[in-house]
Amino acid sequence: METLASFQAIVAEVKNREKKTVVVAAAEDHDVLIATVQAKQEGLANFLYVGAEEQIRQLAREHQLELAEKEIVHEPDMQAAGKKAIDLVKQGRGQVLMKGKVSTGQILGMVLKDEDLKQKVDNPFLSHVAIFEWQGSLKIFSDAALNIAPDCDQKRKIALNALHVARKLGINAPKMAFISAVEKVNPKMPSSVDAEQLAALDWEGAIAGGPLAFDGAMFAEAYAIKGVPSPVEGKADILIFPNIETGNVFYKTLTWMMKRDMAGIIVGAAIPFILTSRADSARVKFLSIATTLYLTK
Incomplete structure (x- = not known):
């Protein structure tokens, strides 16, 4: 296998694959929306947003982003949105989970405690890889x-x-x-x-x-x-x-002082899982989407 030497190579490879659907939990975050819309425009994936619909659409309008009518599942409660996003992946509506505004602790807890997901991986060990x-x-x-x-x-x-x-x-x-x-x-x-x-x-x-x-x-x-x-x-x-x-x-x-291109991913979960920091830029979130999709079979 050829060694990938850049994020550009990762993005190019993902563009050539069959598109997966990423389900975003609590999508009321402008950098998440910017990153996901860019990823869709570049042909990396399709997206399904779960969260407070009007708030999501308002953020999209403020940043001149276009979201299709059927791309949003309305669920205004943050924790319920996380649970709904996981359920949508389990139901086959998407293949990849992405954290939006919901807290890391909440969404990780849901993934780890979900009885159906527990059966997919024996003794899972999750870690963050940058x-x-x-x-x-x-x-x-x-x-x-x-x-x-x-x-x-x-x-x-x-x-x-x-x-x-x-x-x-x-x-x-x-x-x-x-x-x-x-x-x-x-x-x-x-x-x-x-x-x-x-x-x-x-x-x-x-x-x-x-x-x-x-x-x-x-x-x-x-x-x-x-x-x-x-x-x-x-x-x-x-x-x-x-x-x-x-x-x-x-x-x-690296991200704030050196302005390096970065991707942060979660490894070891029962489902592909994009988890970025609230303070990560839209660029980091975009690259995290691309890299997770590349690593997903």
């Missing part, structure tokens, strides 16, 4: 939005989900770095202890290293200066962060 473009390639990091303080086994599952995404993107022998603030184990720094243990596991074709600080993981020059041997060699494709604070700060730094 993708960004860097120097002619796509880089992956996790977890920036879902798992707060993962233990060592949870970090292993986060890494497995990230590897799944990497291989879907055509990165067949990814280099994966377990991040800490140091390159040598320090018993007073639990992230370094976990990183050493995780790097020693068999990752089935992936190349793992840790503990590694961010610079030594991502930049060959920094790796060479530090002189600490690692199979990652400053060329990581995947960064596994020790906790949500580290991953989230990195995510927000």
